[in-house]
Amino acid sequence: MSFPYNDVVLEHFKNPRNIGSIKDPDGKATEGSPACGDMVSLYLNVDPKTLIISDIKFESYGCASNIATGSIITELAKGQTIDEAKKITWKQASEALGGLPSIKVHCSVLAIETLRAAIQNYEEKNGLVTEKVDTTVEVITKRLKKVMNPIKGLDMIRTNLVKDISVKDGIVDILIDLPENHQFANAIKSDAIEKIETLWDVKEVNVTFTE
Numbered sequence: 139m140s141f142p143y144n145d146v147v148l149e150h151f152k153n154p155r156n157i158g159s160i161k162d163p164d165g166k167a168t169e170g171s172p173a174c175g176d177m178v179s180l181y182l183n184v185d186p187k188t189l190i191i192s193d194i195k196f197e198s199y200g201c202a203s204n205i206a207t208g209s210i211i212t213e214l215a216k217g218q219t220i221d222e223a224k225k226i227t228w229k230q231a232s233e234a235l236g237g238l239p240s241i242k243v244h245c246s247v248l249a250i251e252t253l254r255a256a257i258q259n260y261e262e263k264n265g266l267v268t269e270k271v272d273t274t275v276e277v278i279t280k281r282l283k284k285v286m287n288p289i290k291g292l293d294m295i296r297t298n299l300v301k302d303i304s305v306k307d308g309i310v311d312i313l314i315d316l317p318e319n320h321q322f323a324n325a326i327k328s329d330a331i332e333k334i335e336t337l338w339d340v341k342e343v344n345v346t347f348t349e
């Protein structure tokens with residue numbers, strides 16, 4: 139069987155660089171693709187003085203193209219400052235891989251978005267965010283669009299898992315339409331908290347369940 143992938147893509151798919159996770163990373167993110175339901179997690183450590191990415195690892199539940207892009211972007215980002223790494227585009231990643239089939243472009247976009255989200259997570263945790271937008275229900279909704287509902291394989295907003303969101307004086311309350319003892323309740327709750335708690339003006343995040 140011949141694959142529509144070139145040798146570079148296949149080589150990165152078979153021997154991905156920087157695969158795995160980092161324990162207690164300085165920044166991390168998990169992003170899912172609405173196009174295919176796949177997910178990518180990315181972990182990074184940053185030198186606080188130089189803001190250079192000293193270590194970076196990724197895990198992918200995506201296809202060969204996604205794994206190859208994850209591999210190449212970790213290679214491109216390692217040793218770069220966070221500002222330089224933020225500018226890496228999916229086009230650069232695709233070029234470094236010698237090109238990807240057009241139907242697989244969203245897979246490399248997902249990998250790049252995850253890298254940017256992990257950098258953003260580092261910046262938020264370290265007070266490096268310059269654009270301080272007030273947290274509103276819209277901001278929270280946008281963030282929750284990045285939290286997967288594993289029951290459906292799409293995000294928790296699109297699948298109507300969120301019944302209510304309120305934001306007042308830095309306290310965020312989120313009501314989820316699931317029984318508290320559901321097998322995915324804890325995972326969804328911690329993913330949601332992780333996405334919200336780093337916002338600069340958020341003091342507390344409470345996630346409750348309808349039953």
Ligand code: FES
Pocket residue numbers: 171174175176200201202203204242244245248
């Ligand atoms: Fe889902 Fe490639 S098809 S990441």
